[in-house]
Amino acid sequence: MAEALWYNEPAKAWSMGLPIGNGRIGAVVLSEIDKETWSFNEISFWSGRSEPSPKAYGGKAAIKEIQARYLGGDFTGGKLLAEQYLQPPKKNYGTNLTVAKINLAFDQSSAAISNFRRELSLDEAVASAQYMVGDHNYRRETLVSNCHQILVSQISTDSSQGISLTLSISSENSDFTVASMGNALEFQAHALESAHSDGKCGVRGRGIVKITAPGGSIQVNNEKLMVKDAKSILVFLTFNTDFRQANNNWMSLALAQLKHAQSYTYEQLKTDHMNDHQSLYRRVSINLGSNERAALPTNERQSRFKEAGFDDPSLFALYFQYGRYLTISGTRANSPLPLHLQGLWNDGEASKMNWSCDYHLDINTQMNYFPTEMANLSECHAPLIDYIETLAQDGKTTAKQFYGSPGWVAHVFSNVWGFTDPGWEVSWGLNVTGGLWIASHMIEHFEYTQDKTFLSEIAFPILKKSAEFYLDYMTVEPISRCLVTGPSVSPENSFFTGDAKDGEQQLSLGPTIDTILIRDLFKFLIKAGSQLNTDAGFCSRLKDALTKLPPFKIGKKGQLQEWLEDCEESQPDHRHLSHTIALCRSDQITPRHSPALAESIRVTLANRQARADLEDIEFTAALFGLNFARLNEGDSALEHVGHLIGELCFENLLSYSKAGVAGAESSIFVIDGNFGGAAVVGEMLLRSSDSEIDLLPALPLKWPSGFVRGLRARGNLEFDIKWEDGNLTLVTLKAFSPGRVTLYYKNYQVHLSFYSLEVIWLSNSLELLSKA
Template sequence: MKNFLSVLLFIISVPSLAQKNDVEIRCKAPARHFTESLPLGNGRLGVMVFGDTEKERLALNEISLWSGGPQEGDRENAHEYLENIQQLLLEEKNREAQSLLMQHFIAKGAGTGHGNGANVKFGCYQTMGDFFIDWKINGATKNYQRVMDMETATAVTSFTRNGIAVKEEVFTDYVNDVVWIRLSAGKKGALNFDMSLSRKENLISKYTAGNALIMYGQLPSGNDKGMQYATVAAPILHDGSMHKTDTSLQIRNASSCVIVIAMQTNYDYKNGGLNAAKNVVATAQKDIQKIKSNFETAKAASTKKYKTYFDRCRIYFPYTTSHTDTMSTWERMIGYHKGNTDIQLPALYFNFGRYLLISSSRPGLLPANLQGVWAEEYQTPWNGDYHININLQMNYWPAEVTNLSDLAQPLFQFTKNLVSNGRKTAHHYYRANGWTAHVVSNPWFFTSPGEGAQWGSTLTGGAWLTTHLWDHYRFTKDKNFLKEYYPVIRGSADFLSSILIQEKQNGWYVTAPSNSPENTYIMPDGFKGNTCMGPTMDMQICRNIFEANISAAEILSIDKSFTHKLKNITRQLAPNQVSPTDSGIQEWLHDWLGAEPQHRHVSHLFGLYPYDEINPWDTPELTKAAKKTLALRGDGGTGWSKAWKINFQARLGDGDHALKMFKGLLQPVAYGDTTSYYNGGSYANLFDAHPPFQIDGNFGATAGIAEMLLQSHGKDEVIRMLPALPGDMAWAKGEVKGLKARGNFTVDFYWEHHAVTEATITAQTPGTCKILLPQGKHLFSKTGKKLHYTTDAFNIATIRMKAGENIVVR
C-alpha cells in the first residue's frame, strides 16, 4: 500500500496536459535523434534532453565554443582589381568580371572552408559534448512522457519500470548560470544509475575529482591551439551511495539525486579573442561551489527571471476540450498537415519561437547563431556561423515586435564589433570609407568576402545588420541608444556612399561588384552568372541605410553636411523596377531571367519586408509587382524561405496566403527523411527543418505570425490591428497581449468574428500615436471618457500620448 501511494502521489504531481496546448512540447517516446530532443537554454548554456530510459543523453552547448580564431582574411591588394571588375560590368562583360573576381576578390586562403571550417582558421560552432545517465533499473517501460513547459522553461521526463515511477527534471538556470537535473524515484532507494561525460574529439582529459566529473580540452585553430573548454558535473545525494571510477560516478540505492552541470570556455566576450590566463576547469568548479540554493529554490528564482521575458507577450486562441490534449506535438503536426483543426497550434509555435530567442540570446554574450545555441555536431552545418545575407537578421526579427528588444543587444554589440575588421576590409577591397561585412562571420568578427562569386561577394551583409539598429530606435525611441550606435550606422552609410558607381544607361548610382544572394542570372548571350552591379536588394538596403542615417542625424542634431550628401545620392540611386518580361520586381539592374525561377532567396523583396518602402498604401504599383514576384517564386523553399514568405504575405495583407505558408512550414519532417531537402518543414520538436536544422525559420515564422496580427511600418508608423488575419474559422477569435508597435507603444487587443472588439494601447514614452481605427470604433480613456483626436479620410486617428498613458479602442 505504501508503495502504491508513492506511485500515485508521483503521478499526480506531473502537471496535467489539459489546457496547456499552447505552451508545451510533448513527446510519447525517447528521442531517436537530436531533432526529437527538447531544447533548454539560458542564453549562454544549451541542453537537449533526449529522455532515453536506458541511457539518457543530454547534449550540451555553450554559445561561445568555437574552433578557429582571428585571421587576416582579406586580400590586401584586392583593390587593385576593383576598377577593372567594375569596368567590365559597365561594359556588360560579366563573364570576364566574374572570372577576375574569382581570382582576386575573394577571401584569402581557406576562408570559411566552404562551410566546413572546423579545422581552419574560420572555425565552426561545436557541441560541448554529452552528459549520460546510464539507468540501472531493469524491466519494461510504461507510462512514458516527456514534456517541455515553456511557462517554466523546464523539461520533465517520466516513466515507470517494475512499478517504480522515475522522474527527470531539467532546467538551465537564468540566475546561477548552470544546468540543474533532478532525478527521483517513487520508491525509496530505487534509484540506480551511472553518470558520465563524453566528447568525441579534442579532449585532453576526463576524470573524477572529489564528488564531481570533469572534462576539459582544447579545440583547433588552423595550425594553432585554440579555445579551451571545460564541463563539470557534480551530484548532490539525499540518500544512497556514490562510487567512483576513473571517468564515471555510480549512484546506488538513492531516492533522489540532484546534479549540477557547469560549462566554461576561455572566450573573451569583451575583446572577441581568447583569455589565455583563464583556468576553465577552476572557473566551472567555482560556478558550482558558489551556489547557495537547493533545486526548488534555484528553479523558482530562475523561472521568475525567465518569466520577466516570456510573460511580456502572448497570443491566445480559445481553448476547447479537444483530442489534442493527449496528443504528442508530432501527432498534432501530422493532423494539422492533413487538414485537421488545431486551434492552439499556431499559438504554440509563436510561444516556442519567443522561448527559443529567450533561451539563446542574452545581453553581453554572442548572438544566436544558425542553430541558436543547440548543436550536437563537431562540424556543424555551414559552420553554425553567422550568415548575414539574411539568416542572422531573421533570428532577431521577433525581438522588437514581440517585446524582447533587450535580448537583441548581442546582435547590436556583434554589429559594432564588426566595424574594426570591416574598416580594413573596406580599405583592402574597395579603398572605401566606413566599414563593410560580406556574407558570413564568426566570434572573431570575420568581414572578408566568401570563397565564391555565387554567394560570397554580397557586400551589404553588414549594412543589413545595421538596419536593425535603426529599427530598434523606431520601436524604443531610446535616444541614448541611437547616440551610442550612430557611428556604426554612419560608417555603413559612408561605405556604401563611397563605393557607388554610375551605370551607363540611366546614370543611376549602383553597387559593384555584388550579387543577388544566392541566385544566378542568365544574360541575353546565355552566360549564367552571379557577379553583377546594382542588384535590387543592394539598392533597397542603400536607401534603408541612407534614410536611417539622415533621420538619426536629424534627431541627434549632428552631421548636416554628410546628410546633405546622402540626400543627393539617394535621389540618384537605381530605383525599384517592374520587369517588362514578367511584371514582377526586377531582381537585377537589367531585366535578366533567373536560372532558378523558384529560388529560395527572394532578396529583391527586401523592400517589402523587413524594409517598408514597398507597401500597399504608398506604392500600389510596386505592391502589385511584389505580389507577382511571389507568385512566380512559388510557395516552396527551405524552412527559413517559407518563414520569409509568411512575412511577405502579411505585409501584402493576404492572411490566407500567410497561413498557407505557415502550414507549409509546419509540414512534418521525420527523423532520417532526406527526401524533403530544400522543401522545408518542421521536426518533431518543432525545430525548423531547412533541412538540416536551422533556427532562423522558427524565428522568422514567429515574426510572421506577429506581422499577421499587428503592423506599424511605413513612413507614418500607423498601428494596424489584424492587418492580415486569415479567414479560417480557427482564427476567428483570439487575444493579443504585449505586442510592440513602432513609436514605443504596447498593444493588447481582443477579437471576435475576425474583427477587433477592444484594444488597449500604452505609450511607454511620450509620442504621437497613429491608429487605423476599426470600423465603428473610437478612442476612450482608461476611465471610459471619449477622447479628442483627429482622423483623416482613411479613418487613421492621431493622438498625442504621455509616457505610461493608456488609450482604449472600443
C-alpha cells in the same frame, strides 16, 4: 500559463530532444526510460582563429577596373577580375562545435512501465520526463539557469528502492579528456576540426559535472559517476571557455559556479531560474482559439497538421511562444555572442559540411532576430548589437584593403574571429551589403525603443561609417545616372544576361537588395541626424545620394526585378527571396502606398510557388509567410507557417533545411525558421512602421476569435488586441514614449497623439473609449 511541448514516447534521436539554455550554455535533452542524454553546447566553443585580411588585395583601382567591365557589359571579364581581387582563400574560419554528450544510464526495474511523458514547459523553461514503474513515480527535471550560470537536473522517485544510475561523458572532439575529481568529473575540451580550419586551432574549455545524492552512495570508476539507491539525485554541470580571455582565470570559473550553486537548494535554484525566465516570457500572452487537437501530444498534432488543413489554432500560438522561448533561452543580455545558424544548440551536422555553424549574413542571422522587438524581448537584441559593433570595427580593414574605401563592410557570413572579408567564391561571397543588412537591426532596435542614448552613442556612429563606405564605393551607371553598388550578388541567386556567351552569372551592378538596404540606411541617418542635431553636412550628402539610387522596376513577367536589368533567373526555383524585403522587412513597398509594386511582389511569390522544384526550406517558408502577411493575405500567410510547422520542423518543432539543398546530404537543423515563423504570426496580428500601425492586418479565417497581449510596435508602443467572429472588439495601447501615429483597422483609421506612460482604449471602429 500552460504552453508546453509534450510527448508520450521516448526521444531516440536529437531531432526529438528538447532544447534548454541560458543564452550561453545550452543542451538538448533526450529522455528514454533507461537512459537520458544531454547534447551539450556553448555559444563560444568555436574552432579556428583570428586571421588578418590581406594587406593588399586590389583596393580602389581594382574596384574601378571591375566596375568599368560591368558598366561596359563585360560580365565574363568582370567576374575574372573579381576572382582575382575579391576572392581570398579560405583559412582558419572555424565553426561552432558541440562540446559533449552527458550520458545517464539508469538501472531501471523490469516491472511494467506506464504513463511515460516528457515535456518542455515554455513558461518554466524546464525539460522533464516522468513515468511510473508499478505504483511508483519517477521524475527528471533539467534546466539551465542564467542567474547562476549552471545546468541543474533533479532526478527523483517515491520508491523506497531509490534510483541507481551511471553518468559518463563522451565527445566527438579529438582533443577531449575526462578525469575524476572527488565525487565529480572534470572534462577539458578543445574545439578542433578540419572542415573549416586546419584542425589545430580553436577555443579551449573546462567543465565539471558533480552529483549529490543524499541517502544514496556515489562512486567514481573509470571516469564514470555511479549512484546507488538514492531517492533524489542532483546533477550539476558547469562549463566555460577561454574565448576572449586575457589570462587563465577562466579555468577556475566552473568550480566557483558549482560551489555557488550548491549553496542553494534545488527548489531555490529552480525558483530563481523561473522568476528570471518568466520576467521575460510572461510579457506576452496569446490565444488564437482551440479545438480537440490541442489535447494531443505535440508530435501527433504536427503529423496531422497538414491533413487537418492547419486547423489547430493553438498550435500556431504554441509555435509563436516557442519562438519567444527559444529567444529567451538562446540570446540574453549577458550572452557573449548572438544566435548562430543553429541558435545556441548544435546537432553537429552543419559543422561537418561546407555550411559551417556560423553567422550567415544574407538572411539567417537576421531572421533569428526578426521577432525579438515585436515579441517584447528587446533586451535579447543586446548580443547582436554587441556583435555588430565588433563587425563594424573589423570591417574597417576589409573596406580599406579590398575596396580602398573608408567606413566598414562585411559580406555573406562571419564568425567569432572578426571575419568580414568576401567569401572565398565570388558567386556567393560578394554579398557586399551583408554587414549592412545585419546592422539594420540597430535601426529596428531604435525604432521600437526610441532610446536616444543608444541612437547617439552606438547606432548613429556605426551606421554613419557604413554609409561612408557606400558613398565612396558606389559608382554612377551612365545611362540612368543612378548610383549603383557592385560587383555584388543578390544572395545567393544567379541569372542570364541575354548573351549566350556569358552563361550563368551571379555578379552585377546594383542588385535590388543592395539598393533597398542602402535606401533605408540613408533615410534613417538623415532623420536621426535631424533628431540629434548633428552631422548636417554629411546628411546633406546622403540626401543628394538618396535621390540618385535606382528606382524599383517591374519586369516583363510582372515581377519585382531582382537585378538592375530584367534578367532571366537561371534558377527560378531558388530559395532566396532577398529583394522582397522591400515589402516584408521595410516600408519601401506597401499595398497602401505603392500598390503596383506590392502586386509585383505578389507575382514574384506566385512565380516561385509555381515551380515544382522550388527549394522548399525553412527560411523560404517564413519569407513567403511574412510577405503574404504584409500583403494582408492572412489565409496565405497561415498556409506557409502551417507548412513550416508541419513539414519543415522536426518532432521537437525545431526547423530544418531539407536534404539536397546547398549540398546538404541530410535534413539539417537551422533555427531561423522558428524565429521567422514566430514573426509571421506576430505580423498577422500587428504591423508597424515609423508612422503607421495596422491592427489584425492579416487575420486568417481559421482564427476567428482570440486575443494577444503585450505585442510591441514601433514608437515604443505596446498593444493588447481582442477579436471575436473575425472582427476587432477592443484595443489597448500603452505608450512608453511620447509620439503620434496613424492607426488602421480595415476601413477605419485614427490619428493619435500620446504622452509617455499614457494608456488609450479604442473600440472596434477605433473610436476613443478612454485614456489614463
